[in-house]
Amino acid sequence: MSKTPFALVGETVLPGGLLRRAGVVVEGGGISAVIEAPRSGDLPADVREVRGLICPGFVDLQINGAFGLDVGPDHEALQALARELPKTGTTSFLPTLISSPIERYGEFLDALEKALPASGANILGAHLEGPFLSPARKGAHDPENLRPVDFGLLEALLGTGMVRVMTIAPELAGSGKAAGLLRAGGTVASVGHTDATYEEVMRALEAGFTKATHLYNAMSPLTHRAPGAVGATLEDDRVRAGIIADGIHVHEGALRVAYRQKGADGLALVTDAMEAAGMPLGEYELSGREVRLQDGAVRLPDGTLAGSALTMDRALRNAVALLGVSPQTAVRMAAETPAYVLGMPEKGRIAPGADADLVVLAPDLSVEETIVAGETVYKKGDDERRT
Secondary structure (H helix, E strand, O other): OOOOOEEEEEEEEEOOEEEEEEEEEEEOOEEEEEEEOOOOOOOOOEEEEEEEEEEEOEEEEEEOEEOOEEOOOOHHHHHHHHHHHHHHOEEEEEEEEEOOOHHHHHHHHHHHHHHOOOOOOEEOOEEEEOOOOOHHHOOOOOHHHOOOOOHHHHHHHHOOOOEEEEEEOOOOOOHHHHHHHHHHOOOEEEEOOEOOOHHHHHHHHHHOOOEEOOOOOOEOOOOOOOOHHHHHHHHOOOOEEEEOOOOOOOOHHHHHHHHHHHOOOOEEEOOOEOOOOOOOOEEEEEOOEEEEEEOOEEEOOOOOEEEEOOOHHHHHHHHHHHHOOOHHHHHHHHOHHHHHHOOOOOOOOOOOOOEOOEEEEOOOOOEEEEEEOOEEEEEOOHHHHHO
């Protein structure tokens, strides 16, 4: 972390909106002050004028890999992923493991613990996307790895202290009790890969589910007589939903419906990225399954979508373009809302007492600079200078 206080001065995205000129004072890895229209003498000696937009760092709740790196039982790959993600504006993330053989969970969580602390983006813990999912809505998950709710396995996973989010199909027997255990341990229970009815999802929200995994994808759809998991998620303000705004997973019309119903406080941009993100067209793997990146989409040989090639900065630009919202509104969906989902007010916002995890966006909303704990971990042009 930076030992010498400094300030970024420029147009700034705050929790309450946009300040045309603010001084964000960084000291000891945190934000010590935010000063509107600062004058001479208000700021430390080290003042950095910013021509772009000063934003809180992005928080990705669901990422299976990127830049040729697959999330799994390899701590060096997890550390490498943490180093790469700041170029996308991501300052915190949840490495996400899809449904896997039982032994892989322990290996993954051990590797995750070994990867800490990582340089670059903060690793906040794991998102376990399975194995307690519906075979009817398995998506790209190998059906051989899906299981009924197993409390012995669940308690062992939670006992590591590494699990921050777990996706469970709420129609499975024992899912309500599982949500209670997750909540008691500080883990977020997320509705996903589910064929649940509207009524089953409503009962799940009563039991403690507070999030939905990639809204619309791999969940029972909304119809006029059976609103399904999609209808329950859109209707109920107790649940916040991750959404993949890549223009492939969700039609732009459906994206706009979700935004009009949930708003920026109810939708969190996620990538659901896998190792093909940031890479050229070709063959890749998702937890051992062969996939192909082509025409911007990642698919299994049978055509099933298998994660995405999306990055958080691209998701933000897509939200602006497809939803017609302001950049500061899209930033809230990429930073403040996902941090709220995790119960981490120190992340995802620019305010005194928050962590100094910041992103400077150019006028075209590309990433100019990324700061984690007060230290610059990415600056546009650095890659070119190193090559």
